[in-house]
Amino acid sequence: MTRKRRRLYLVLAAMLILGGAAALALGALQSEITYFYSPTDLASGSAPAERSIRLGGLVEEGSVARLDDGVTTTFRVTDLTNSVPVSYRGLLPDLFREGQGVITEGSIGTGGTFVAREVLAKHDETYMPREVADALKKSGQWRDPTETPK
Amino acid sequence: MEQVQTFLAMGGYGIFVWPAFALTAVILIGLLVTTLHRLHALQNDLSRLHDPRPAAAPAHMPEARP
């Protein structure tokens, strides 16, 4: 009985210490684990300017343009407070569209334009059939992701 | 025929959708088969031990199997 009790306390204490250590370690690594920076991070200078970084946000409505060379796309990435102009040469993922989340990897080029080497589309957590989405838009109940940032 | 082709194409995502389902089937069925295989092998070994002839030693130790 007492041996079992002692083993129980031992395991509980070990788990507690382990959990605390993990929480501390992850807290210290916070900025390393963060996969991308927001346009506001860039504007406030809390993102490293020299090296290559990932910039994440929403593709601003009406900002996507394809340049005459046929392979370069320009758009603005916004977090609804700040926005950054981005240019990218290459194929875009299927989920890339205006108003949707996007993560670009690259660095700030001349004139403040973020030159992306890679563009990844971020999917939000909503799943619905097309007809339902259309019906919601029609009835005015549609929650545009650019209006309600999480 | 056309319907079948549309279905298999999965709106252009067929090359991603079908491998995902195929892989799931392979893993689930594979795990079941290896599990049943080991169970039957152990059942054979145990029943051989129950056999009255004492010469029948177990053919192999179970822990030798991965």
Place this chain on the structure above:
Amino acid sequence: MNMHRFANPGRFVRLAERILPWSGALAVLALAAGLYLSLFVSPADYQQGDSVRIMYVHVPAAWMALFVYTVIAAASASALIWRHPLADLVARASAPVGAGFTFLALATGSLWGKPMWGTWWVWDARLTSVLVLFFLYLGHMALSNAFDDQSRGNRAAAVLALVGFVNVPIIKFSVDWWSTLHQPASVMRLDGPTIHPSMLWPLLVMAVGFKLYYVSIMLLRVKSEVMAARLRARSMAAVEAT
């Protein structure tokens, strides 16, 4: 090695034999229904098109990866603390199944990520922590068979399982704590699912199928473990008698 240690597992095997026909039949039924619902009945998503169907195997596999690990951790705790004779066997029986589910979650996620995100893999917090989970499973399997004396192997694997359990909440909340490429939870969230019912149902049926599949396989494997232990005890007794 006295026989009363196997009295309890013996009762478990008889119980397992009563449950197995039901859990097996229901698993086949639920998986067949889930397959039909996800391939034929579910509509295409308004954003992802038909690639959303990958979600019907990806999400249940990922849920099971976490669930099976939780079972292993709970079994390991009861093996270490109370020396429950079945607990080690449940952990041993579950690890390869959990590893299979984790591999499936990673592989099917990759197959969805390529067309949707534009990449097979990223090192974000969610994907990385699930990869760590996969290695924990492999480590558990290796450790539990690493010693000639199986109980030593089980002990080592149980410690690993408990240490690795910190990873489970990290996986679950990684998408909320850090900015990740992976999307946040859609079903298990406080404000209700953000999946339309026509897509939630196929997912839930499939998830039930996966869970019943695990229960059935786990029972079969625990039965094997009990038999292997009996065989070891017999052959050891035979060696001592000669």
